[in-house]
Amino acid sequence: xxxxxxxxxxxxxxxxxxxxxxxxxxxxxxxxxxxxxxxxxxxxxxxxxxxxxxxxxxxxxxxxxxxxxxxxxxxxxxxxxxxxxxxxxxxxxxxxxxxxxxxxxxxxxxxxxxxxxxxxxxxxxxxxxxxxxxxxxxxxxxxxxxxxxxxxxxxxxxxxxxxxxxxxxxxxxxxxxxxxxxxxxxxxxxxxxxxxxxxxxxxxxxxxxxxxxxxxxxxxxxxxxxxxxxxxxx
Numbered sequence: 264x265x266x267x268x269x270x271x272x273x274x275x276x277x278x279x280x281x282x283x284x285x286x287x288x289x290x291x292x293x294x295x296x297x298x299x300x301x302x303x304x305x306x307x308x309x310x311x312x313x314x315x316x317x318x319x320x321x322x323x324x325x326x327x328x329x330x331x332x333x334x335x336x337x338x339x340x341x342x343x344x345x346x347x348x349x350x351x352x353x354x355x356x357x358x359x360x361x362x363x364x365x366x367x368x369x370x371x372x373x374x375x376x377x378x379x380x381x382x383x384x385x386x387x388x389x390x391x392x393x394x395x396x397x398x399x400x401x402x403x404x405x406x407x408x409x410x411x412x413x414x415x416x417x418x419x420x421x422x423x424x425x426x427x428x429x430x431x432x433x434x435x436x437x438x439x440x441x442x443x444x445x446x447x448x449x450x451x452x453x454x455x456x457x458x459x460x461x462x463x464x465x466x467x468x469x470x471x472x473x474x475x476x477x478x479x480x481x482x483x484x485x486x487x488x489x490x491x492x493x494x495x496x497x
Contacts, residue, residue, distance in 0.1 A: 273432050280432070284425030287418045295414025298358060302408045305356035309401040312356075312388035317342035317397070319379045320350070324372040327361050334368035335361035338375055342387050344394040351387065351397040357404060364407050371400065 321339040326332060337359075340351050353359065354371060362368065378385050390396040 276432050277429055280425040280428045284422045284429075287425070288422030291414055291416075291418025291420075291422065295411050295416070295418060298360065299408065299411040299415040302357035302403055302411070305358065305401075306403045308390070309356050309388070309403070311390065311392075312398075312401055313391055314386050315342050315344055315389050315397070316384040317351075317387040318384055319375055322372070322375050322379055324369065325361065331363060333361045333363045334372075335359065336368050336372040336375070338399070340385070340387055340397065340399070342389070342397060344389050344391075344397075347394065349389075349394055349397065351395070353396070353398040354400060355404060356388070356398045356401045357407070360407075362407065364404070364410055367404060367407075375399070 317340040319338060320341050321337070323337050325335045325337060327335070336354055338352065338354060342349055342351070375385065385399065387397040387399055388401040
């Protein structure tokens, strides 16, 4: 019966670890690591772009209402490169998104709207090796990059901690199993203490301790993510 309870507790702890691992890893990849990778790739790619003149065909500023209001500027440009016509919808070299980090989205929209109203051309930056790739703004958004760092680091770290907890829970014990009782049990049943190995009162379950570390890391990730979100939304 004791063995069944042990296996059941391991399964329960494992399910909790898997839940934390999958959810935090997915959130860290989708909201942090992948957008951060796009920023870094954009920083490297921006060095090889060449300037061309383009016309603004479509322009809009979308608003998204949720816990806070976010914005996303959308545009479509037409341009020619090496006597061939092309179109592009890209705004920023690091990837487009709806956010309210500073006034970036609204500032870009005002710039493009001003040029469109005056029927002026704008400068696009084209990849000479891939003329279909062209962006309006080739500068990295450093504030957004800093915003992504906690999500790209702390959240996946929770997933790694969950994997470590699973390994600690299920790894075979290197020591022989020795029956251990508490001092209270021995006194209650009048068992000579000299014939028993007494368990320390401060001894904690290994699985419980592993999950505590994972929960602490998860709380830290949520705390830092919340602080950064609030600081940018205010």
